Each structure stands twice: as structure tokens, then as C-alpha cells.
Ligand SMILES: [Zn+2]
């Protein structure tokens with residue numbers, strides 16, 4: 001799996017363009033904004049965009065979805081339906097985060113635990129990881145041992161749980177049961193900051209080792 005990273009929005013959210021090496025079929029994961037940068041990168045690498053994937057409903061992850069869906073003529077897939085209230089609330093989120101006004105939208109398809117999204121020869125396994133938001137999903141791709149985790153887990157940290165319907169114990173449970181069950185070598189690509197690995201976070205993440213809450 002080829003992964004291109006484009007930091008977007010003032011929050012430096014890591015939008016990822018992922019592609020199947022064999023077929024060139026690609027998807028855009030969490031296009032939070034800066035649509036023109038994403039379009040330029042896709043054209044530069046001559047990729048064929050098949051769909052847009054969303055991990056959760058926060059504006060810095062979804063802000064350019066509608067525009068890019070129209071540009072590439074593709075569907076928006078995910079997150080889990082429990083995040084509908086965040087997508088319905090996009091106009092409010094724009095105010096809350098100090099972004100330009102943004103309309104509400106819904107994806108063409110919600111995702112659920114156990115779903116598998118095919119991208120060329122790649123199989124993206126969907127894992128529901130609530131806690132940061134109730135409908136947060138992550139995408140695990142076994143062939144490249146990579147998991148795209150959005151705002152569930154960061155290098156040395158975890159997602160905020162002080163938003164509406166956030167839940168710290170749910171988040172911790174999701175990380176323990178849906179992420180820390182993956183091999184230590186699994187590459188973790190987060191919505192903000194550097195990449196890490198499951199093994200590194202198991203050993204070093206203070207929010208998961210009991211040193212904090
Ligand atoms: Zn978020």
C-alpha cells in the first residue's frame with residue numbers, strides 16, 4: 001500500500017491518500033480541508049480515486065469531502081452512524097473550531113465493525129473505536145500491516161474525550177481490544193503528529209500504561 005500524507009487545515013490534520021500498488025486504485029482518507037493541495041497530489045501521482053473514507057465526523061477530518069467527492073465523482077464512505085450528530089452539526093463545528101462556514105452533509109454509506117472495504121487488491125478492515133467520538137472507525141490493512149487511526153491514538157497520547165458523547169473509558173477499551181491486539185510491528189498512522197507503531201505505544205504511551213487515568 002502506498003501512503004501519501006498531506007497535512008491539511010490549521011490543525012495540521014494528516015489527510016492520507018492511500019493506493020493499491022498493483023492497480024493504482026486509490027482512496028482519500030480524512031480530507032479535512034485544502035482540497036486544491038489534495039487534488040494536485042492525486043494528479044501528480046496519476047492515481048485513480050475510487051472513494052473517500054472518513055474516520056469520524058470532526059470538521060478537520062471531513063471539511064473537503066463534499067468538494068472532492070464532486071471533483072472525482074466518487075462516494076463518501078464512513079464513519080459509523082453514531083457520528084451522524086457531528087456531521088449534522090458541521091455548521092456549529094465551523095464556528096467552534098474557527099473555520100470558514102461549512103454545510104452539513106451525510107456520507108453515501110455508513111460503516112460498522114467488521115466491514116471490509118476493498119481498494120484494488122487491498123482489504124481495509126473496519127474497526128469501530130468509540131470514545132473520542134461515538135462513531136469513530138479505524139482502517140486496518142493487513143498486507144502492509146498498517147492501521148489508520150484518526151484521533152483514537154497518537155504517538156505518546158490518545159484522543160480527547162471531553163467533547164459531547166466522548167468517553168475516556170470507552171476509548172481506552174477500544175484501544176486495548178481493537179488496536180493493541182494487532183502485532184507490535186503494525187504501523188500506526190494518526191490524524192495528527194508522527195507515525196508510530198503498536199509496540200511503541202504499548203510500551204511508552206502514558207495514557208495507556210496506567211500513569212494517567
Ligand atoms: Zn477528532
Ligand SMILES: [Zn+2]
Pocket residue numbers: 011013058060061151191192
Ligand atoms: Zn483531528
